[in-house]
Amino acid sequence: MSVVFYLGSIILGNIMVHSLGLVTILGLTFPAGAIAVGLTFSARDFVQERYGKIGCWGWMLTASAITLAFNQQLALASFCAFFLAELSDWFIYTRTRGSFKKRLMLSNLISTPLDSLVFVLLAFGPAWPAIWGQTIIKMLSSILILPLFKNGKTYSLFFSFQRSKAVS
Template sequence: MFSLVTYMVLIVGVNWAFAVTPTVSLPGGEVWPPVSLIVGFIFVVRDFAQQRVEHHVLWAMLFGCAASWVMASPDLAIASAAAFAVGELADWVLFTVTRKPLSRRILLSSLISTPLDSLVFLGLIGRAAPFSFLTMTLSKLAGAFLVFWLLRRREELAAPQGA
């Protein structure tokens, strides 16, 4: 239950952070929201919550979609809610159907869901330039890669020697 509550609190927190944190100007007039670094961790926390409460995580995802809708500025509300819904549902499906160790399930689901989340969001706000897409996606993947690496090490240490 702790991971489920943590997931819902993080959704509200990241939506608030996007609203109050300024973006960073990039070459070519593009912008990068530094808060996108946190989003990758939220995808991973959702994976942990799903591991604990299984498909009941869908209720928390619905809450997150509603929070994204309510907390975003009117011009970003549709993009934010749609990106959240598409990215999180893709993450849920991949995490559900993959029968690999936890670290690999987290990595695989993040490799698919974070680019989808970025593409939907940037596409709906009319800023889906390749550089913006790449920086936003890589920012989100940073957290997932860190958790993957830490879990993978733990799995390797826990595996019986010579197996």
């Protein structure tokens, strides 16, 4: 089910940014889809735990193809940002040693701002408040998944695996 959540958050994020564009909430400006797309960074790490490094790339390519179903400018911005951010997230998560949470946080810390910078620049131009706002929103939403992880297991309707069963 981690794949369903991963792909679903990408679809929802694309629909939101296509429909609403940039929004400002409580003084923070960001693309509307940032909340949903922020979940993808942590969800991708769950997908890698479940399907391994190579299987994860198949799902990442599937997710990239999904973005093509939306607005062409947004699809290009999304694809470029997604590719660079997912590549960095995958690389950092794969190369980092330590606990799942440590690897997830470190990979998100780098890939989230990279994604925000590339996406906002290509979709909306140099809208720095939106770049900062999207980075903050995505980082916060990617952290939302952490409470679902405990003692090598995830506890959720969306995620169900044990780390010992992961494929490398």
